Amino acid sequence: MELDSDISLVRRARDGEFAAFETLFERHRTLVYRFAYQMTPRRDDAEDIVQEAFIRAYQNLDKYRDEAKFTTWLLRIVTNLCTDQARMYHRRQALEQQEAGGALDWMTVGNIDDPVQNLEADRRKEALRRALAALPIHHRSVIILRDIEEREYQEISQMLGCTVGGAKLRVLRARRALRDRIAPLLNEDKK
Amino acid sequence: MNRKFEDELLKLAFEETTPEQAMVMERAAQQDPEAAQALSQYRQMRLGLRELAEVPADQLSKERLREAILTRGLKPRRGFNLGWVAMPAMAAALAVVFLAYRPHPAVTPQVVASRGDNPFRMATITPPSPLAMVTPTHDIDSNPAKTVAPRPSAATMVALRHVVRHHGKHVPEALDAKVKDGIFDPEFDGSRFAMIASVSHSENVLPSPSVSAAVPAPNPIVLIDSQKDGNTGAARATEVDSSSNVVVGG
């Protein structure tokens, strides 16, 4: 049950009630943090991005309108911050250098039901994470939203500012891109 | 395997096909070892992605946020949120200022016009104007003044200037700007809908009626006791605003 809607909290925060904004922060920080962590999988970076996202949201509350969900708006800010960060620190290049090694780990894992293989499972997870991190941000963000955070296409479409069909297409393209990144390994596996 | 078939396998692996399609694809994959292997790998990819969902707990706090905001001395900008009463007066004042500073029409008025698929209304602005600090960029078409629709209202002018000043972009282009430029644009984020609304309907410069509507009355939770109310013979109900100590099963 929602005692205070996001919109009413935004209005109160706009009117100077900081506690209302803190409520918004408490309500949505986990969602935003989870997304940020997937976008830049270092806890410290993710926390900084979340904090910066809320600061920017606070500064720009007058720009928020209730046609979009507040969380959708927040996630867009996070996406932009992550893009900005990647550009600033040339993370992409660094990650792409790691990609080959990361991708090679992928699919080299045997039976992960065996507890002894847990370390291998962790390695595989890390490899996939690195392959994902090497994707362009527009691909990465939709894979995170759809395949990791399990968001509905409707919400993804709102965030992207496109139709539901458009969102499905973007997710498909992103999956293709991820598939292509691990394709050498898939081929290795076939041999 | 062609690419289209691979895409279909991807959809199947991510369970985004209809049951009928799934049956057909499963059957096709069973008959094609290569497809079966690809399907298995895509499913593994999906599983792997799901496993990535585990994230360490954050160490964020509202105190940390508050400190950061206070340190920077930030306050939320109020924008046009000045209330219904102030807005016509403000619009009129801006119109007067605009007229006062309006240069002699030696310069051909620039036209901000809609493309076919966006909700812009046609309107004029007359640069250079102290109100239009940012000249519209490549996204804004230039057309001769004679093509311009009737003079916009003062409110439309205010809205339009807001868009031009803050964005300097055609709205649909601005939608993609976030990724294209790779730069966070706080003016862009979330204001997209507002921009469209404010330009397409000048009256929407004013606070939206839906936003201005009264906040619905809070709906307290009812606790129903096993004790009977002696006056009614029914279980006793109590309305509470906070239920933090109530244990609920499910």
Place this chain on the structure above:
Amino acid sequence: MWLSAAKIGLAVLAGWVQGGLTPKETAAWAKIAPSLAYVSDHGKTTAVCVLIDDSGLFLADKDAIGKDTVEARLDDHVLTMKRVGDDGATGLVLLQASPWTFGEGHAAYLPEKPALQGQQLFIALPSGPIRGEFVRSDKVAVLLTSHRLFPMNELKFEAPESLVGGGLVFTQRGELIGALNATLPNQSANTQESRSASGFGSPLPPAALGGGGGGGASKSTAMVPQFMVRQAGPGDLTVAYTVGLGVMRRVVEGFKSPSHEVQHPSIGIYCKDSLIKGALVTRMREDSTAAKAGMQIGDIILSIDGITIKSQIGFASTMLQKEIGQTLVVWVLRNSMQVRLTIPVGKA
């Protein structure tokens, strides 16, 4: 012909004199009355129950009925009612009437949609019907006996002189809304909604309606009750609750099933507010689906199927929407780590 017209005129006049009952209300009540049986104990009418299935299955409030086997009257038939179903979560019971002839009485039905604000209602009491008014369908209540959370309908009425607990609520179209589960104490009955309404008493005739299906009532009075004028003017405003339509539907369907068993979705845990975020798991049944899926006491539920859980109320509300057999993706916070669990929805 003139005689008939005069009889109708007298009947309408009699209705008006006897409590402002309109001909429409009389006709509405005539549709409901054949569904009702009145439970009596030592000659005194103590409860009312409603036929929900032509096979002689009646629904009633557990507390109003009391014993496992009771005697009841439907028109002038005396029936033995035996309890064959019990939904502990809502406090409703199922009674099987005997001897029962198929087609005796008219089974009541639930409405397709929740009633509307301001809609006029009948509340069937042992002493006869009273009028009520529907307020809202979006209330949420926790039943402290079962620790279950349910959506509730709120209604209001002028308090009659008799007790109302266990009364059955109907629309004027004859649809069953539910059993009157609880009331607010009168001193707090002026809820925000009540205050904002344009005067509860004004749209209704001042009289509460009494009499009717009492112990010694004849057939004619049972079918068309004597709506007696209250002597003391409008009564106190009483705000009451019945369980929401979705839950009522589940109860009726469960009762009408061969097992007469009502099943509510559950993963077998109890939660309280975690103070920071989510719902804190405080108790868990050993054989629950949650326990089998690896949930632990102390876990904080953060989300279910992508829906953020902000409190234990949010958890229970979300669970209400689920179907038995469905699989939930539940994120919990455990030892500073977020853990994903897959939990099938069981029954409670």
